[in-house]
Amino acid sequence: VFCFKSKPAFCAEVDCVTCSIVQSMRSAAVRVWRRWPQGFHLQCRSFSDVRVGVLKEAVGEQRVAMVPSVAEKLIKDGYAVEVEHGAGQAAGFSDASYTTAGCTVTGRGKVVENNELIFSVNPPPPSDLANMKGKTAISWVARRLPDAKETLEVAGASGVQLVDLTAVPRITIAQKLDVLSSQAKCAGHRAVLEAANVYGRFFAPEVTAAGKYPPTNTMILGVGVAGLAAIGTSKAMGSVVRAWDVRDVSDQVQSMGASWIKVDFEESGAGEGGYAKESSAEFQEAQKATFHKHLKECEIVISTAAIPGRTSPVLIEDYMVKDMKPGSVIVDLAAAGGGNCTLTKKDEVVLTENGVTIIGYTDLAGRMASQSSSMWAQNVANLLGHISPKEKAKGFFPSIDGALSAGEAGDIVTRSIVCTKDGKQVPMPPPPQPTPAKPKAAPVTAAAKQEVSAFRQDMTSALTVTGTSAILLGMGSAVPGNLLGTFTLAGAAGYQVVWGVKHALHTPLMSVTNAISGATAFGGMMMLSGTSGVPFGLAALATSASAVNIAGGFIVSQRMLDLFKRPGDEDHSY
Numbered sequence: 001v002f003c004f005k006s007k008p009a010f011c012a013e014v015d016c017v018t019c020s021i022v023q024s025m026r027s028a029a030v031r032v033w034r035r036w037p038q039g040f041h042l043q044c045r046s047f048s049d050v051r052v053g054v055l056k057e058a059v060g061e062q063r064v065a066m067v068p069s070v071a072e073k074l075i076k077d078g079y080a081v082e083v084e085h086g087a088g089q090a091a092g093f094s095d096a097s098y099t100t101a102g103c104t105v106t107g108r109g110k111v112v113e114n115n116e117l118i119f120s121v122n123p124p125p126p127s128d129l130a131n132m133k134g135k136t137a138i139s140w141v142a143r144r145l146p147d148a149k150e151t152l153e154v155a156g157a158s159g160v161q162l163v164d165l166t167a168v169p170r171i172t173i174a175q176k177l178d179v180l181s182s183q184a185k186c187a188g189h190r191a192v193l194e195a196a197n198v199y200g201r202f203f204a205p206e207v208t209a210a211g212k213y214p215p216t217n218t219m220i221l222g223v224g225v226a227g228l229a230a231i232g233t234s235k236a237m238g239s240v241v242r243a244w245d246v247r248d249v250s251d252q253v254q255s256m257g258a259s260w261i262k263v264d265f266e267e268s269g270a271g272e273g274g275y276a277k278e279s280s281a282e283f284q285e286a287q288k289a290t291f292h293k294h295l296k297e298c299e300i301v302i303s304t305a306a307i308p309g310r311t312s313p314v315l316i317e318d319y320m321v322k323d324m325k326p327g328s329v330i331v332d333l334a335a336a337g338g339g340n341c342t343l344t345k346k347d348e349v350v351l352t353e354n355g356v357t358i359i360g361y362t363d364l365a366g367r368m369a370s371q372s373s374s375m376w377a378q379n380v381a382n383l384l385g386h387i388s389p390k391e392k393a394k395g396f397f398p399s400i401d402g403a404l405s406a407g408e409a410g411d412i413v414t415r416s417i418v419c420t421k422d423g424k425q426v427p428m429p430p431p432p433q434p435t436p437a438k439p440k441a442a443p444v445t446a447a448a449k450q451e452v453s454a455f456r457q458d459m460t461s462a463l464t465v466t467g468t469s470a471i472l473l474g475m476g477s478a479v480p481g482n483l484l485g486t487f488t489l490a491g492a493a494g495y496q497v498v499w500g501v502k503h504a505l506h507t508p509l510m511s512v513t514n515a516i517s518g519a520t521a522f523g524g525m526m527m528l529s530g531t532s533g534v535p536f537g538l539a540a541l542a543t544s545a546s547a548v549n550i551a552g553g554f555i556v557s558q559r560m561l562d563l564f565k566r567p568g569d570e571d572h573s574y
C-alpha cells in the first residue's frame with residue numbers, strides 16, 4: 001500500500017488523506033475479499049496484520065498444519081493465510097477448499113517469501129530456514145530430544161524465530177494448545193484399528209449359527225492420552241480390556257470399564273511436567289513378572305510408555321513374546337524411542353516364529369491424516385489466541401516479545417515454546433510442578449449394626465403414637481370431640497402412609513394428597529359467612545392455601561402422567 005506522498009505502508013501523517021481513509025477501513029478490509037464469477041479469488045492481504053504461510057510436508061507425512069475450516073476463523077481474526085499448492089491433498093483437503101475459505105494458494109517459494117509466520121507439521125528443512133530470516137516458524141520441533149539439535153542450530157544461525165508446539169507445558173490453561181495430546185489420541189485410536197486389521201478375528205463376543213466365539217483380551221501398557229484412547233476404542237469394539245501405568249490411575253481405567261493391572265510393589269511413578277518417571281530396577285523386575293503372566297492371556301497389546309528425551313522403557317522381553325498365543329498382535333507406540341518391546345523395529349512390522357505380529361509404526365497419527373490435521377490446526381489456532389487473546393493478529397508478535405522480555409513474570413507457555421530468537425537459542429524454563437494428587441482416603445469401616453429386638457421396636461412405635469396423641473389432645477382440648485377424632489385419625493394415617501414411601505415417589509404421592517387435603521377449602525368457605533376479625537382472616541387463608549393445593553396437585557399429577565405419554569398417543573381421559 002502506498003499513499004499519495006509515495007511513502008510505503010501507512011505514513012501516519014495527519015494531513016495524509018489516503019492514510020487516514022485506509023486506517024479507518026483497516027479493521028473491516030481484513031475480512032473482505034472479492035469473488036468473481038470465473039472463480040478468481042482475491043484476498044486483501046495488504047491490510048492483514050499478520051501474513052501466515054502453510055507449507056506442504058515432505059513425502060511420507062500426510063498431515064497438514066492448517067485446514068480450511070480453521071483458516072477461515074484465523075482470517076476473521078486479522079490473519080491472511082497463504083497455502084502451498086497441494087499442501088492438504090494427502091489429508092483430504094483440496095486447493096479449492098482453501099480458496100473457498102479465503103486463503104491464497106501459491107508455490108512454495110512465494111509462501112516462504114511473502115509471509116512472516118510459517119506453519120508446518122515437521123520443521124522446515126535447512127534450505128527453507130535459510131530463507132526465513134526475521135520470520136517465525138511454528139512446527140513440531142521436539143526441542144527436548146537430541147534429534148532437534150541440528151534444527152535448532154540452523155534456525156538460530158538463520159535468524160529464524162522457531163516455535164516448538166511440543167514444548168507446551170502440561171498445565172490446565174495449556175491443554176487446548178497441546179499437540180502431543182491431540183496427536184497421541186489419534187495414535188491410540190489408530191493403534192487399535194491396526195491391531196484389529198492384523199488380528200483378523202472378532203473383538204466382541206459372538207454367538208452365531210457357526211459357533212460361539214469369545215471376546216478378545218486387550219492389554220494396554222501406559223495410560224496416558226494414547227492409552228486412554230486405546231482403552232475407549234477397544235471397549236467400543238467389544239474387547240475385554242486390562243491396563244497398567246507406572247502412576248496409579250486405576251480410577252480412570254476403571255471408569256472406562258477396564259480392569260487395573262496391579263504390580264505388587266510400592267513406588268511412586270509421577271515425574272516432572274506431568275509425565276511418568278523411570279522406575280527402579282526392583283520395580284521393573286516385579287512389573288515384568290506381572291506382565292509375563294498377563295501377556296499369556298491377551299491377544300492384543302498396545303504399549304504407549306514413553307518419556308520425552310529418553311529411551312523408551314523396555315516392558316516386554318523376547319521370552320514374554322514367545323509365550324504369547326499365536327496370532328497375537330503388539331502395537332508399540334513407543335517405537336520412535338526404541339520401543340517398549342525388545343523385538344520392535346522402528347517403522348516396520350515384525351512376525352515372530354510363534355506367529356506374534358509386532359507393529360512399530362511411528363506415523364499412526366498421520367495414518368488418519370484428516371482427523372489429526374484438523375486437531376493440529378485447532379491447537380495452532382488456540383495457541384495464537386492464547387498468545388494474543390484480545391488484539392488477535394495485531395498483538396501476536398508484540399505479545400511474544402513482551403513475554404520473553406518479562407523473564408519469569410512472562411507467560412510460561414510463550415517462554416516454553418520459543419526455541420530461537422534474534423540468532424540465539426532461548427533456554428527452556430523448567431516445567432511447572434503439577435499439583436500433587438490427593439491421597440486416597442482409607443476405606444471407612446462401617447460400624448457393626450446392633451440388632452434391635454422386635455419388642456423394642458413395637459414399644460418405641462407405641463410410645464411415639466401415644467405421646468403424639470397426647471400432644472394433639474392437649475392442643476385440641478377446646479375442640480369438639482367429633483372433629484378432634486377425625487383430625488387425629490387423618491394425621492396418624494397420613495403420617496404412616498407418607499413415612500414409608502421412598503423419596504422417588506414423593507412427587508406423585510404428594511400431588512394426590514395435596515388435592516385431597518384441599519377439602520379444607522370447604523370448611524374455610526363455610527366460616528367466611530359467619531365470622532369476622534381474626535377467624536375470618538384464618539378462614540380466608542385456609543381457603544386460598546387449599547385452592548393452591550388443589551390446582552397444584554392436579555397439575556403435578558398431569559405432568560407425571562405426561563412423562564409416560566408417547567408422541568402420537570391419544571388422550572382418552574374425560
